[in-house]
Amino acid sequence: SSSRLLLFDSIVQRFLSALLEAGSYQRFVQCYQRFYKFQPEMTQNIYDQFVTHLQTSIKDEIEDIKQEGNLEKLFDSLDKLEEEARERTGPAWRPSGVPEEDLRSTLLPYYLQQKEFLQKRLQERETKNARLAQVVLTGREKIAAMQQEIKERREAWQALSKAQMELVRSVVE
Amino acid sequence: SVDPMMYEAQFFGFTPQTCILRIYLACQDYLCEVMLVVEKVMMKKLESFPNCDISPFQIRESTEKCLLFLKERFNVLFCKMEQMLLKLVLSVPQNVLLPKDKVHEQYPCTKEEFEFLQKETEQLQQRCKAEAYAREALLAELEEQKQVQAELEKILQWFDGLDNVFREHGNSSLKESFAFMVQNARKLQDVKNEIELKSK
Amino acid sequence: LDEVIVDTATKREHFPRKILGEVVKAMKIERE
Known part of the structure; x- marks a missing residue:
């Protein structure tokens, strides 16, 4: 349960310790038998420096790699994600390997939004158009009424002019 | 079979194996380097003892x-370290979902559902367009109606004007004045006929 | 293999957002 960073450091440390345990002074002396017989103190000194140098170099390198890979921050956030996911027992979603399949969920919320927007917009439009259509119908009725009135008045005039014609004819006769 | 650890690569931005390899090569290089330094120091030491055998x-x-x-x-130990690092540190646990993938849990959807939604959206778009065109048509008709x-108003005013002409001359309406004229004409005819009769 | 893995992972990281940007843009234009 300890943090990844701690784990990472302790695993590397254990590796180093085990490596130096394997490369013990006995082993070192065993390899440099002649030199050891010739210069035992020197050999101890060289070995100590060997150990120090190796440890320091590897530790520095590990620090560089941590910096380079931004590992500290990444480990922290992965710890947090793991903490958040504690309740979830089953395996979480993973990319299916089919891009368009995985893309669907990314796009879905926006399609839902678009659908909602369009539904709202359509409803507004339909309501407005219904009102407008009503105005148009009223206008049509009004025009029909005006046309009807014009027709009646025109017919009245025509009737009169017809009667007038007859009158004139009868007077002339 | 190599576990590509894709999800980890998505999280870290590099594959865990790369990271391990980077550590391996660095450690190995230093091991060789330090050994060479040891050897060099010993060689240097021996130079000051020419008669050393x-x-x-x-x-x-x-x-x-x-x-x-x-x-x-080193290789044996590094192998162990690699397994532990890959397992405990550099892996994304199965039950962990990366933040940007949360959408996959919130909006799981099958191909059919997605296509159905796309079709619905498409239809709604068409209907919106249809309503927009209808609106244009209605507005155009309103303009035309105006x-x-x-025009019809002008004609009616014209008729009103005609009626007013008669009203200005004391007639209530054209019809009446016409009937009145017809009456007068008839009277004239009767008078004329009477005159003719008497003159005969 | 490593490059392919990183390349694929990078695409998985960036392309959905990129495509989403285009889709949202298209939707906005549709709305207009």
Whole structure:
């Protein structure tokens, strides 16, 4: 349960310790038998420096790699994600390997939004158009009424002019 | 079969194996480097003892022997470290979902559902467009109605004007004045006929 | 293999957002 960073450091440390345990002074002396017989103190000194140098170099390198890979921050956030996911027992979603399949969920919320927007917009439009259509119908009725009135008045005039014609004819006769 | 650890690569931005390899190569390089330094120091030391019976070749032999042994141990130990790092540190646990993938949990959807939604959206778009066109048509007709009504209004005013002409001359309406005229005409006819009769 | 893995992972990281940007842009234009 300890943090990844701690784990990472302790695993590397254990590796180093085990490596130096394997490369013990006995082993070192065993390899440099002649030199050891010739210069035992020197050999101890060289070995100590060997150990120090190796440890320091590897530790520095590990620090560089941590910096380079931004590992500290990444480990922290992965710890947090793991903490958040504690309740979830089953395996979480993973990319299916089919891009368009995985893309669907990314796009879905926006399609839902678009659908909602369009539904709202359509409803507004339909309501407005219904009102407008009503105005148009009223206008049509009004025009029909005006046309009807014009027709009646025109017919009245025509009737009169017809009667007038007859009158004139009868007077002339 | 290599586990590509894709999800980890998505999280870290590099594959865990790369990270491990980076550590491996660095550690290995340092091991070799330090061994060479040890050898160099010993060689240098021996130079100040010319009559020493240890040859550089023997030192080199010892170095190789030591390095060989350390490398073997190094590889065994590094293998263990690699497994632990890959398992405990550099892996995204199965039940963990990366933040940007949360959308996959919130909006799981099958191909059919997605296509259905796309079709619905498409249809809604068409209907919106249809309503927009209808609106244009209605507005155009309203415009047209305005003009037609204006024309009809003019005609009616014209008729009103005619009626007013009669009203101005004391007649209530054209019809009446016409009937009155017809009456007068008839009277004239009767008078004329009477006159003719008497004159005969 | 490593490059392919990183390349694929990078695409998985960036392309959905990129495509989403285009889709949202298209939707906005549709709305207009």
